Amino acid sequence: MTTLTLPDHLMALDARDPLAHKRSEFHLPRGVVYLDGNSLGALPRRVPERVAQVAQGEWGEQLIRSWTAGAEEGRDWMALPDRVAAKIARLIGAAPHEVAVGDSTSVNTFKVLAAALGVAQPGRRIILTDAENFPTDLYVAQGLNALLGGTLELRRVPADDIETHLTDDVAVLLLTQVDYRTGRRLDLKGITAQAQAKGTVTVWDLAHSAGAFPVDLNGAGADFAVGCGYKFLNGGPGAPAFLFAAERHHAQAPVAISGWMGHADPFEMARDFTPAPGARRFVAGTPMVLSLSALDEALDVFADVDMEALRAKSLSLTDTFIELLEPLTARFPLTLVTPLDHARRGSQVSYRHPQAREVMADLIAAGIIGDFRTPDILRFGFTPLYHSHADVWQAARGVQAALEARA
Numbered sequence: 164m165t166t167l168t169l170p171d172h173l174m175a176l177d178a179r180d181p182l183a184h185k186r187s188e189f190h191l192p193r194g195v196v197y198l199d200g201n202s203l204g205a206l207p208r209r210v211p212e213r214v215a216q217v218a219q220g221e222w223g224e225q226l227i228r229s230w231t232a233g234a235e236e237g238r239d240w241m242a243l244p245d246r247v248a249a250k251i252a253r254l255i256g257a258a259p260h261e262v263a264v265g266d267s268t269s270v271n272t273f274k275v276l277a278a279a280l281g282v283a284q285p286g287r288r289i290i291l292t293d294a295e296n297f298p299t300d301l302y303v304a305q306g307l308n309a310l311l312g313g314t315l316e317l318r319r320v321p322a323d324d325i326e327t328h329l330t331d332d333v334a335v336l337l338l339t340q341v342d343y344r345t346g347r348r349l350d351l352k353g354i355t356a357q358a359q360a361k362g363t364v365t366v367w368d369l370a371h372s373a374g375a376f377p378v379d380l381n382g383a384g385a386d387f388a389v390g391c392g393y394k395f396l397n398g399g400p401g402a403p404a405f406l407f408a409a410e411r412h413h414a415q416a417p418v419a420i421s422g423w424m425g426h427a428d429p430f431e432m433a434r435d436f437t438p439a440p441g442a443r444r445f446v447a448g449t450p451m452v453l454s455l456s457a458l459d460e461a462l463d464v465f466a467d468v469d470m471e472a473l474r475a476k477s478l479s480l481t482d483t484f485i486e487l488l489e490p491l492t493a494r495f496p497l498t499l500v501t502p503l504d505h506a507r508r509g510s511q512v513s514y515r516h517p518q519a520r521e522v523m524a525d526l527i528a529a530g531i532i533g534d535f536r537t538p539d540i541l542r543f544g545f546t547p548l549y550h551s552h553a554d555v556w557q558a559a560r561g562v563q564a565a566l567e568a569r570a
């Protein structure tokens with residue numbers, strides 16, 4: 164990495180990048196290489212105008228009429244969660260009526276975990292999960308267990324040992340497909356099949372998968388899933404999250420937060436809960452119109468994107484970063500923790516370094532924005548919609564400079 168100009172082979176990769184034109188659809192601040200789209204996706208340029216139009220035109224002028232106005236042309240607020248659900252469904256291999264949008268990923272995890280337990284084999288009480296799962300998934304399972312009087316067992320095992328622990332008494336398997344620290348990707352299809360062979364219901368957290376690469380929930384026969392709107396879907400800070408419930412479970416799965424917006428006819432104001440058709444039953448309360456509008460607009464960036472091309476580019480970006488940093492692993496206490504095997508890699512690259520916190524602070528000060536994650540992880544997220552190989556090269560040079568300065 165002694166070259167000062169972009170190497171020819173990286174320039175050539177950018178020159179034939181089929182997604183290069185998507186970058187202009189994002190606002191990316193000057194002087195920054197933004198490698199944190201796996202925490203908060205960058206701003207799609209059309210979002211501010213859409214949010215302003217919803218606020219001024221629809222809220223300001225139309226007021227309460229906007230809940231129903233334009234229903235025929237698909238502009239009413241009431242069905243906005245369903246329209247957003249349809250856009251997300253395409254990205255995760257689901258049918259539109261199997262996806263519900265709203266609330267946070269944590270709340271949706273509660274909803275689908277409760278639903279999964281409701282359709283699990285009678286008598287089973289074990290929730291099997293990855294010991295290193297993202298904390299909120301573990302906390303939600305703990306909270307649900309407390310609510311159920313401690314009748315469940317949350318069994319935490321290393322992700323690599325899931326198959327061994329998948330015995331035929333496990334009720335629900337709760338896994339995050341891409342590990343937020345290491346970027347390790349699990350075989351969603353293979354593990355789902357193993358779980359189903361044991362009569363275990365699956366709940367997948369797609370926080371670091373949706374919008375990062377093609378996901379095929381129905382192709383895998385998955386039962387339930389959740390995911391974030393603000394990471395690779397670029398819906399903005401605190402964007403509504405989504406959940407997936409396979410159609411075959413709709414009739415039996417309990418709706419733990421049975422709110423009026425999930426009722427078949429909310430304005431009937433009936434005394435008892437009659438679920439809306441499909442996954443809409445899981446939309447508990449009033450749709451968050453402003454943030455849903457931002458997410459709705461952000462998802463349009465994906466409308467003409469071939470998700471296989473997106474995956475190919477993601478792997479090319481992460482491969483390039485790994486190759487460029489490889490010589491540094493011999494010179495510095497820098498250890499790659501992301502799998503080299505493409506099948507086992509999400510859209511991020513992570514390293515261990517004893518001074519990871521300080522190194523990341525230096526990188527951020529230099530305009531290379533990644534993440535530090537406890538205890539010693541440097542994490543770099545790659546978003547094929549707006550990154551080039553030139554960005555990767557610049558980031559790698561920045562990492563080299565930061566490590567040399569600290570050595």
Ligand SMILES: Cc1ncc(COP(=O)(O)O)c(C=O)c1O
Pocket residue numbers: 267268269270297299300339343368370371391404
């Ligand atoms: C795997 C995973 N699940 C869930 C979440 C968070 O969910 P929430 O939207 O509730 O903050 C994150 C990130 O914050 C995550 O990385």
Ligand SMILES: Nc1c(O)cccc1C(=O)C[C@H](N)C(=O)O
Pocket residue numbers: 201202203343370
């Ligand atoms: N959701 C976040 C937030 O509200 C503040 C800061 C970071 C986040 C994140 O999304 C963290 C992210 N899930 C992670 O993988 O670390």
